Amino acid sequence: xxxxxxxxxxxxxxxxxxxxxxxxxxxxxxxxxxxxxxxxxxxxxxxxxxxxxxxxxxxxxxxxxxxxxxxxxxxxxxxxxxxxxxxxxxxxxxxxxxxxxxxxxxxxxxxxxxxxxxxxx
Amino acid sequence: xxxxxxxxxxxxxxxxxxxxxxxxxxxxxxxxxxxxxxxxxxxxxxxxxxxxxxxxxxxxxxxxxxxxxxxxxxxxxxxxxxxxxxxxxxxxxxxxxxxxxxxxxxxxxxxx
Numbered sequence: 001x002x003x004x005x006x007x008x009x010x011x012x013x014x015x016x017x018x019x020x021x022x023x024x025x026x027x028x029x030x031x032x033x034x035x036x037x038x039x040x041x042x043x044x045x046x047x048x049x050x051x052x053x054x055x056x057x058x059x060x061x062x063x064x065x066x067x068x069x070x071x072x073x074x075x076x077x078x079x080x081x082x083x084x085x086x087x088x089x090x091x092x093x094x095x096x097x098x099x100x101x102x103x104x105x106x107x108x109x110x111x112x113x114x115x116x117x118x119x120x121x
Numbered sequence: 122x123x124x125x126x127x128x129x130x131x132x133x134x135x136x137x138x139x140x141x142x143x144x145x146x147x148x149x150x151x152x153x154x155x156x157x158x159x160x161x162x163x164x165x166x167x168x169x170x171x172x173x174x175x176x177x178x179x180x181x182x183x184x185x186x187x188x189x190x191x192x193x194x195x196x197x198x199x200x201x202x203x204x205x206x207x208x209x210x211x212x213x214x215x216x217x218x219x220x221x222x223x224x225x226x227x228x229x230x231x232x233x
Binding site for chain 2: 036038045046047051061062095099100104105106108109110112113114
């Protein structure tokens with residue numbers, strides 16, 4: 001059974017860089033699919049951040065400022081999210097997910113449990 | 122302000138039928154992009170409920186169904202049960218701004 005698990009610091013100081021990883025088990029990232037990050041501020045809705053293919057091709061939400069970087073490490077079977085210059089507005093639960101993307105059909109069929117990141121001094 | 126518009130809340134009694142609407146525009150649902158639905162139980166991660174407008178992943182009861190017409194889509198839940206109380210999100214692909222996955226603002230379903 002394919003599983004995704006996020007990991008990273010629960011607390012980050014303003015202006016610092018946030019780094020999260022998503023480990024995938026029981027499926028090789030190199031076999032295909034896109035892999036994405038979605039976040040959810042406390043009490044609010046979902047926001048797609050971006051996705052990466054196993055080859056390294058990336059897609060980002062054009063509505064977000066370019067502070068996000070997504071990378072993949074196929075040797076460790078994980079993908080990562082980096083967010084620079086964090087502010088309190090970046091406080092959210094961050095989810096990683098498997099991303100089905102064929103033409104204009106985009107959806108997320110498997111999700112990690114999520115990790116809460118709080119930005120505070 | 123979400124790209125896809127959903128009612129903030131809906132409610133229904135056990136056994137009843139409820140529907141949740143999702144309204145988009147000509148750059149997403151109206152452009153032919155598929156609509157997908159997620160269920161988020163309290164304190165848990167979202168779970169795919171409907172994909173490709175009408176399809177249910179394995180394990181999702183047939184009480185849940187989706188439809189799409191024009192620039193809108195709907196999620197219907199029949200035979201409402203207490204465990205259906207959750208937040209529901211629609212999601213699609215928007216072809217503007219170089220393409221993006223977009224979500225609705227979410228609908229809180231309360232089972233009375």
